[in-house]
Amino acid sequence: MMAAADTAPNRKRIRRMAFALVLLACGFYAAFILLTYLFRP
Amino acid sequence: MSDHSTTADHDIHHDDHPTGFDRWVFTTNHKDIGTLYLIFSLVMFFMGGSMALIIRAELFQPGLQFVDPQFFNSMTTVHALLMVFGAVMPAFVGLANWLIPMMIGAPDMALPRMNNWSFWILPFAFSMLIITLFLPGGAPAGGWTLYPPLVLQTGDAFPFMVFAIHLMGASSIMGSINVIVTILNMRAPGMTLMRMPLFVWTWLITAYLLIAVMPVLAGAVTMLLTDRYFGTSFFNAAGGGDPVLFQHVFWFFGHPEVYIMILPAFGVISQIIPTFSRKPLFGYSSMVYASASIAFLSFIVWAHHMFTTGMPIAGQLFFMLATMLIAIPTAVKIFNWLATMWQGELTFETPMLFSIAFVLLFTIGGFSGLMLAIAPADYQYHDTYFVVAHFHYVLVPGSVFALMAATYYWLPKWTGNMYNETIGKLHFWTSTIFINVLFFPQHFLGLAGMPRRIPDYPTQFADFNMISSIGGFLFGFSQLFFVWAIMSSVRGRDKASSQVWDGAVGLEWTLESPAPYHSFSTPPEVGRRRPS
DSSP states (O other): OOOGGGGOTTHHHHHHHHHHHHHHHHHHHHHHHHHHHHTOO | OHHHHTOHHHHHTTTOOOOHHHHHHSOOOHHHHHHHHHHHHHHHHHHHHHHHHHHHHHTTSSSOOSSOHHHHHHHHHHHHHIIIIIIIHHHHHHHHHHHHHHHHTOSSOSOHHHHHHHHHHHHHHHHHHHHGGGSTTOSOOSTTTTOTTGGGGOOTHHHHHHHHHHHHHHHHHHHHHHHHHHHHHOOOTTOOGGGSOHHHHHHHHHHHHHHHHHHHHHHHHHHHHHHHHSOOOSSOGGGTOOHHHHHHHHHHHHHHHHHHHHHHHHHHHHHHHHHHHTSOOTTHHHHHHHHHHHHHHGGGOGGGGOGGGTOOHHHHHHHHHHHHHTHHHHHHHHHHHHHHHTTOOOOOOHHHHHHHHHHHHHHHHHHHHHHHHSHHHHHHHTTBHHHHHHHHHHIIIIIIHHHHHHHHHHHHHHHSBOOOHHHHHHHHHHHHHHHHHHHHHHHHHHHTTOBSSOSOOOGGGHHHHHHHHHHHHHHHHHHHHHHHHHHHHHSOOSBOOSSOSTTOOSGGGGSOSSOOSSSOSSOOOOOSSOOO
């Protein structure tokens, strides 16, 4: 099924931005586990 | 966007779409996915609501009446998880899906397949959470805050709960990525950021909040999981960890979460009040900056939930003052709404009634929040029914009333028919009266010292608990009017015009009602005037 936004001319930019945001979320996940480990008493 | 939308072939097959199972399961259409989110959240609202009624039935009089204490604790926990992650958040994502593309002049969301996935993992997440009620050891009962070491005593439900929370988080993050990417890439020509409707602005800010804090919750529950099954000691004092550290991590997520649930509500109210005041929104730019300030401040106030854990006095002072600062941008919003109404040609249709009640009752919740922010006073209020009254005033006549206002406001655009205004008004008045009967006495119970999350209480608390329970049941049953009003619009014969409300301004009102399956086949003209 063709999605309406599939043919948008800025498709590459959309994908890059989405990928960057996924990396950001993964980064927060890892960073907070690491911080909790480092700040243990 | 533009070359696609001017394709003649697309225009011819403008409303072509699959039907039945294929339509709803494989859909990549923002309106279908929005509808799925909204229906799902309504179902969760009623499931979470029935759990609230079990709680209120048990608390109707002192003593143990209907359920055992373990099950009571499961009810408080699962009620909260369903309402926060299953009802309020998905409802706002549903609104975002329906409205953002129409408001910014886009044909659809930027990442339609991910949109489908972010919805369809939710029913599995919540099924997993709900079936824990039938597992050995019962459903999670340590409270929605999941504090260790208590939560580590959960029975077989524990890994189910953790996995369910991971799925809910993944869904929210995907939804947020979609919102950000759509708003930043798919706006119609001329739709600059400062011309966007306030609902779009508040959702953009909310989406960034979600991406920042949902991974923190995921990290927190992952650490609980490894503490329980893999021998780590993140929060286990015996192994060199610290249970209070969990509270810091949890509330670093938990406080912004509160604003995740209220910022889109602010956006909804900022759309509705100008329409029924027949005036542009007062102080558009200040509304945008106030939303951004609230979002920023939400990251530096988390420890106000933990004043009684034995924090250094400097820490208490910092978190107390930072929390009080939030009153400033919030007051900017409240006064802007009042100024919008001032000397307007007001009419009081159901969406406007809910919006006015929102302004008044959310402010009560805000003020009790200020009381709780005062560190020395919080030692008395902490973990009492005062806190329960406070956050329910923020979430029910706050977030939930905004959702109801939004439903009445945009329902004719979604279905193409007007809803039954008499039923809508009946729903409003019963809800508004009974929500106060339900939650206002809980302030007094808390101030008198009744702790939260207990199934039984001394007889001195009996009267206010009885009043609260009566209010709870009447509020609960009032929601049947909501379903009636929605059905009156779905099945209605009273066709809605494109604009629906005579004071409504914005791109979504330029589309016919019901909105066509694909919103803007050609990019709309965006004039100099702000759409909101």
